[in-house]
Amino acid sequence: MPENDSPKKYPDTRRLYYEDAYLMEFKAEILAQTEHEELSSVVLDQTAFYPESGGQPWDKGTLGGAEVIKVLDLDGVILHVLKSEIAGGPVHGKVDWATRFDHMQQHTGQHILSQAFFETLKGETLSFHLGPDVSTLEIGLRAVSDAEWDRVEDRANAIVWEDREVKTYFVPEEKIGEVPLRRPPKKQGLLRVVEVDGFDYSACGGTHCRRTGEIGLIKLAGIEKIRGNIRFEFLCGGRALRDYRAKDRTARKLAGAFSCSEGDVAGKAEKLAADHKALKKRARRLEERLAAFEAQEVVRAAAGPVIAAVLEDKTPEEARFLALNIVKSGEFAVVYGAAGESQGHLIVARSESLKADLRQVIPVIGAVLPVKGGGGPSLVELVTAEKARLQEAIDAAVAWLRENM
């Protein structure tokens, strides 16, 4: 909205969602057509669209057939930002129910969860954010045990299953002291109170379910430490169902793969990880022994003190093992190319009794093909993207070694 077109030129928009969170279609008069971030925007006399505020995102839907992209509360005036321009006159608005109901489930669930944290652990809610996939709640606690986590969830879901009424009413500022609010109000004047019957009292302008039973289920889904407090992720209603469905499928897949029951999956996975670690250790020991044998063979067949080859199917690690075993068993210099991985690797090694500083071979190889890496006087390891040209680099290194060894 341009600066000279202040929203306060218009009267406050009547918020139909305050009166009925289930109202999905409405008629309104356009009070003004303007622009917001180069998009066509309108101010109406009344709206069922919820504007972003209090941690709850705006509603989706259409207005006069145009898609509603954003809904903003500009100091009491609600601005609807549209994908395309609409004609003037009375307009028909349609709020997307699936998104609205999802927000109602998360938001009502948040009130209950916040009170359950307070009642159970004296944990105060510091902030709330309703995200597109998960919502978060920052609670003033330093740590929570599994048993405490369960107690909070149990209490919150007991309130859901009691199917308590959720009431909304306005209370004048001077009477707000009579309402046992969980948190002191941020606003002044007439306050909108959302009461989960006898359980939680919050000053809130959001959209909520009529009864707690509509939330279905409240589930804490994640935990992280932040600013010395705890931030929980939580899921309500449809989101909790989708999460359960996905986890159930994963659990069944794992149980099938491990040929065990779902309850045994974690134990099986732990055992497999331990077995894997032990096998890796064993494989490494065997590789080392094999490299020692291989080195003996190479040394026996060697025509001179410089041994060089491209090892097509060896990993860089295997090539290094082999080279180190060779240089240990006599006076040798080894240049190996390992082509077994996506990049080409070069290993240049020499026996300790030889004098050449192998770091000097790096620029010699670098003049043939681009390489990265480094090393010390008796071992250099290089990587190149040009795997097909390893032999050229080896030839250059061998020539240098013959002159400088």
Ligand SMILES: [Zn+2]
């Ligand atoms: Zn609320």
